[in-house]
Amino acid sequence: MIVVGLTGGIATGKSTVSNLLRARGVPLIDADVIARQVVEPGTPALAKIQAYFGDGVIQAVGTLDRKKLGTIIFNDEEKRRKLNGIVHPAVRWAMLWLVLGYWIRGNKYCVLDVPLLIEGSLWKMVGKVVVVYCSVELQLLRLMLRDNSSREDASSRLNSQLPIAEKVKYADIVIDNSGTRQELEAHVDALVRRLEQDAGWTWRLSWVFPLFMVVSAAATLFWRAARRVKGSRRGNKKE
Numbered sequence: 337m338i339v340v341g342l343t344g345g346i347a348t349g350k351s352t353v354s355n356l357l358r359a360r361g362v363p364l365i366d367a368d369v370i371a372r373q374v375v376e377p378g379t380p381a382l383a384k385i386q387a388y389f390g391d392g393v394i395q396a397v398g399t400l401d402r403k404k405l406g407t408i409i410f411n412d413e414e415k416r417r418k419l420n421g422i423v424h425p426a427v428r429w430a431m432l433w434l435v436l437g438y439w440i441r442g443n444k445y446c447v448l449d450v451p452l453l454i455e456g457s458l459w460k461m462v463g464k465v466v467v468v469y470c471s472v473e474l475q476l477l478r479l480m481l482r483d484n485s486s487r488e489d490a491s492s493r494l495n496s497q498l499p500i501a502e503k504v505k506y507a508d509i510v511i512d513n514s515g516t517r518q519e520l521e522a523h524v525d526a527l528v529r530r531l532e533q534d535a536g537w538t539w540r541l542s543w544v545f546p547l548f549m550v551v552s553a554a555a556t557l558f559w560r561a562a563r564r565v566k567g568s569r570r571g572n573k574k575e
């Protein structure tokens with residue numbers, strides 16, 4: 337099974353691409369959704385957040401005040417790291433189980449939508465990296481429109497991530513979302529065709545012989561580490 341990491345900058349269109357993939361029957365795991373589930377009331381992660389950030393980030397009904405926490409962490413790198421250290425391990429475990437579930441059900445490939453795939457080094461663990469791209473100006477515009485936020489707020493969110501131009505260097509496939517939604521749909525169709533083709537027939541081997549999956553996963557990790565060392569992450573392909 338090919339595990340595909342889908343990422344991009346904030347508001348470049350990852351969720352839009354995810355929804356289009358889901359509508360085409362592609363198995364999808366959304367890190368943003370899991371990141372919400374792991375901080376629901378009663379979870380260990382929420383208790384740790386309350387202990388570190390104080391009662392001010394908890395609403396009267398016991399849920400996380402996301403707006404308040406966002407204002408804190410998108411303007412403070414140290415606090416953002418702390419929050420990431422609390423939430424990300426829980427998200428990774430949950431994603432691992434979901435991937436295993438898709439593998440057991442005999443899927444050829446599955447897609448992980450992870451905004452911080454590159455920043456969190458998770459790109460090394462996936463078979464293919466897909467980056468959804470648009471210019472920084474368009475990113476800001478779409479972010480302000482979607483969240484009804486000021487340019488200042490949108491910029492601080494945007495600046496808390498690796499610049500999109502840097503993320504593109506890690507991509508095996510780039511989806512250019514600078515155009516219309518119809519153009520994006522065509523790119524997504526091309527991506528699905530490519531994944532079907534790349535999955536070929538070897539996915540059956542990894543399903544029947546789990547050892548084959550372990551060996552091919554180890555080979556992928558080794559290959560990615562080698563490419564990183566050589567610094568040859570430039571020849572990415574547009575879809």
Ligand SMILES: CC(C)(COP(=O)(O)OP(=O)(O)OC[C@H]1O[C@@H](n2cnc3c(N)ncnc32)[C@H](O)[C@@H]1O)[C@@H](O)C(=O)NCCC(=O)NCCS
Pocket residue numbers: 345346347367368371401402403405406409416419420423424427450451452493496497
């Ligand atoms: C700070 C929080 C409460 C703000 O919640 P809010 O509902 O306003 O935003 P939401 O969760 O929908 O995230 C929207 C986008 O913000 C960006 N973003 C979220 N967290 C981070 C982060 N720690 N660093 C950089 N960008 C981030 C991503 O592009 C994400 O898609 C929330 O984003 C959070 O808990 N973040 C930490 C967990 C995390 O890293 N999530 C990203 C996927 S693992």
Ligand SMILES: Nc1ncnc2c1ncn2[C@@H]1O[C@H](COP(=O)(O)OP(=O)(O)OP(=O)(O)O)[C@@H](O)[C@H]1O
Pocket residue numbers: 344345346347348349350351352353368451478479481482513514515516517520
């Ligand atoms: N091709 C497009 N043309 C016009 N608007 C678009 C296009 N693609 C996405 N959008 C809009 O841009 C906004 C950001 O898209 P989306 O929410 O998919 O981004 P995202 O990368 O998932 O963001 P986040 O990192 O915050 O989760 C949304 O309002 C979406 O409807």
